[in-house]
Amino acid sequence: MMLRMRRELGGREPQITPQIDNLLILDRNVDLLTPLLSQLTYDGLIDEIFGINNxxxxLPPEKFMSSSQAPEEAPTxxxxxxLNSSDELYGELRDKNFNAVGSLVSKKAKTITAEFDERHAAKTVSEMKHFVSKLPHLQQIRQSLSIHTSIAELIKEHTDTEEFMDSLRCQQEFINGLETDKAHPYVEDCIGKMEPLDKVLRLMCIQSYCNNGLKPKVLDYYKRExxxxxxxxxxxxLMNLxxxxxxRQHGQRNYPTIRKSLRLIVxxxxxxxxxxxxxxxxxxxxLSIRLAQYNARPGWRSITEVLNLLPGPTIEEIQQIPVALRKRRSSITSSHSSVMDQKVTLVVFLGGVTFAEIAALRxxxxxxxxxxDYVxxxxxxxTGTSLLDSVMEKCSPVHLNPF
Structure with a gap:
């Protein structure tokens, strides 16, 4: 893309000061595993369970009813x-692992209660005025706290289920290289119970990825079931997948090398x-964010062998910028040095990105x-489900003759 832009300019570099220091373009095919896994951040779980749109x-309305409302008055x-960053509490919660959300919400609730209690300690007009000035913000935070407590309860109802925990354990076994070379009992149980097909297909695709394809006997068995x-x-x-x-059928085992070299499992x-x-x-x-991390420091030269195991070519291009157009770096003593010295990396995900990956980049x-700083x-x-759905939509149909 950069080479094409340069050709269109007749080989000349753009005569403007760049605001982006690094451009990293990642094709989704480089990392199909990450979106297939169950996201465990607050934002990611909301999207996985309920779907975030624009x-x-x-969400189910009964969780947001006031205590004075009767059950029959529940909205239909x-x-x-x-959900956006104008909500202060959401800004703090969105990138957290869900296991950390409860303690953060509890801490925030205690803080808000303590601040509301300050009104009892206010004796002078000045103290009362100070409390009143904070009141709109406190009320806004309390309302936000109520909303996110309800959302967290809805998520917990899902994550506490046996089905979710069993699926998570199965995924953990696959990414750790366990039980990947044979039909997995949990996947068989899910098929036997006729659990949602997208859940079964996600697990099968995770197993296929982590085993670098399935043995022909295992793949045929899954397809038949x-x-x-x-x-x-x-x-x-199945043909489209x-x-x-x-x-796919079993091939060279690259995933264990990638997993170990890039320290994907911690x-x-x-x-x-x-x-x-x-x-x-x-x-x-x-994997996608580990690549971004290595790109920033120490650089991709340290993982050249691993990059060769990933699908598609790796292209690295350095743009020569005239000295006069380069960003000015401030001196160490400058009060603005931290801002001026900050590099900006634009990360482009072709084929989609998950909320968990966004949280990891932040x-x-x-x-x-x-x-x-990352843009x-x-x-x-x-999500894994929407990824599979898009594959189904984009692949040309296969015409079947049942006779």
Whole structure:
């Protein structure tokens, strides 16, 4: 893309001062595993369970009824909640691992209660005036706290289920390289119970990825079980998944090398106070974000062999910028040095990005001591289910003759 722009300019560099220091373009095919896994951040779980559309989510209305309302007065339409950074509490919660959300909400509730109690200690007119000035903000925070407590309760109802925990355990086994070379008992149980097909297909695709494809015997067995249980029309579904490589026969085992070299699995992960991007999946570091991390420091030359194992070519281009057009770096003594020295990296995800990956990039920016700021551009926000749906839509249909 950059080479094409340069050709259109007749080989000349643009005569403007660039605001973006680095451009990183990641094709979704480089990392199909991450979106297939269950996201474990607050934002990610909301999207996985309820679906976030244009920064809004529609939720069951009964959780947002006031205590004075009778059950028969419950609204029939779903409650629409706007999720954006103008909500101070949401800004704090969105990137947290869900296991850290409860303690943060509880701490915030105690703080708000204490601030409201200050009105009893106010004796003078000046103290009363100070409290009244804070009142609108306190009321806004309390309302936000009520909303997010209800959302957290809805999420917990889902994550506490046996089905969710069993699925998560199965995923953890796959990404750790366990039980990947044979039909997994949990996947078989899900098919036997006719659980949602998208859940079964996600698990099958995760197993295929982590095993670098399934043995022909295992793949044929899964396909036969899917068709017999969910209907022969899903032969098309399976063909489409094979066409894009989400399901495939066993080949060279690259995933174990990638997993080890890029430290995708982190054993000791702190979900409350994380020190690594792996917290967004409770022990798994998104491959896409690990690549962004290596790109920033120490550079991709340190992982050349691993890059060769990933699908597609790796292209690195350095743009020569005239000295006069380069960003001016301030001196160490300058009060604006932290702002001026900050590098901006634009990360473009072709094929979609998950909320968990966005959270991981934000975490990287915070951990980099202000050295790098990340701007994200993408074609869309995705989950594993929406990724599979898009594959089904884009693949050309296979015509079946049942006779």
């Amino acid at each position: 920064t809004s989510v529609k 339409e779903k409650k629409k909640i706007i 899917i068709i017999q249980t969910y209907g022969f029309e899903h032969f098309v579904t 094979e066409k894009v490589g989400l399901l 054993e000791e992960v702190n979900e409350q106070n994380p020190n690594d991007i792996s917290y967004v999946y409770s022990g798994y570091a998104p 975490f990287l920016a915070q951990q980099d001591d202000g050295g790098t 994200i551009a993408t074609s869309k926000i995705i």
